[in-house]
């Protein structure tokens with residue numbers, strides 16, 4: 431299983447959810463007390479990440495400011511300052527930006543090959559965010575603070591890669607649609623629990639923890655299952671399924687019509703394994719649609735197949751609508767003691783693959 435750092439996402443927002451105004455100068459939302467809180471979060475991190483646009487717009491230093499906090503880091507055996515990290519596709523970064531020129535911290539730039547030149551930093555070949563996190567972990571980063579901006583926050587949240595979210599809410603409105611928002615449109619699949627709310631003068635600080643299920647690994651495999659449905663003919667429901675072993679490794683996949691035109695996705699995936707495969711006892715079934723609970727084309731429903739295979743955990747995106755039958759797959763599995771996790775934030779992607787079915791709309 432790929433290891434990644436703990437990710438804490440931090441932002442200051444206006445009451446209407448903006449990170450900045452649309453002017454050339456940076457909007458300060460935090461007050462002194464709040465900056466001190468942010469400094470504490472930086473000091474507790476191994477690395478701080480911002481998007482390239484934040485470097486271009488704000489020219490941040492990304493340093494721990496308090497000498498006491500710096501001394502505490504050193505006393506604990508950490509470098510004086512956290513590693514600075516940025517992401518860019520364009521490579522458009524000014525070598526004179528304070529990100530590169532202020533402080534002795536290590537600087538990492540994740541970018542496609544050849545686009546970044548002239549900066550005093552280690553340039554690492556970029557693929558996806560998960561690969562960035564795996565690379566940071568391999569470099570010893572265990573706690574990553576993501577400071578923004580909105581494009582970066584949106585990606586971390588929609589990929590389910592945020593463990594903690596700390597939001598400072600300033601008591602005013604920006605009210606300008608040209609200003610950057612905290613997050614853009616997208617599917618936000620993980621739940622958040624409010625664990626602390628603190629008042630710092632006029633600033634409200636809200637601290638959330640991501641719910642453990644669905645995890646980022648669950649989100650990744652469920653999206654793989656949803657993508658598999660693209661292989662299905664538009665005959666009946668177009669569904670994809672992925673089964674993983676206890677270590678998260680994919681052991682089989684399937685989609686509607688795979689192997690036999692009447693096969694359901696879960697059935698097709700299971701048919702590729704030996705009956706009684708011992709990995710199934712700790713497996714997770716990811717399926718884009720709730721497993722069916724009754725059918726005419728084959729003798730056993732997918733719910734029954736999952737029960738018979740001994741799969742203890744099922745993650746799905748879209749609860750079956752009552753188009754053909756009233757499905758009770760989720761309830762039946764739960765009643766049998768199986769763990770069932772529904773991720774409705776991803777249901778729109780499944781509906782999109784099924785608009786050929788009467789009554790299914792986006």
Ligand SMILES: NC(=O)C1=CN([C@@H]2O[C@H](COP(=O)(O)OP(=O)(O)OC[C@H]3O[C@@H](n4cnc5c(N)ncnc54)[C@H](OP(=O)(O)O)[C@@H]3O)[C@@H](O)[C@H]2O)C=CC1
Nearest residue numbers: 441442450481482483484517518519520578579580581582
């Ligand atoms: N209030 C607050 O707490 C904060 C406010 N801000 C504000 O946010 C605004 C900036 O936010 P925003 O415009 O959304 O930009 P971001 O800072 O999120 O940066 C976006 C840029 O980062 C790069 N990037 C993002 N994701 C990836 C990826 N997966 N792979 C490669 N490169 C990637 C791209 O750079 P490229 O274009 O070079 O390819 C992209 O254009 C500023 O106004 C700033 O003041 C920022 C941080 C905190």
Ligand SMILES: Nc1c(N[C@@H]2O[C@H](COP(=O)(O)O)[C@@H](O)[C@H]2O)[nH]c(=O)[nH]c1=O
Nearest residue numbers: 442457458459460488490491492493577
């Ligand atoms: N404006 C704003 C934030 N902006 C963040 O702080 C960074 C500035 O870092 P530095 O140059 O080290 O002070 C900036 O690039 C952005 O990531 N953060 C907050 O907590 N509150 C605020 O009001």
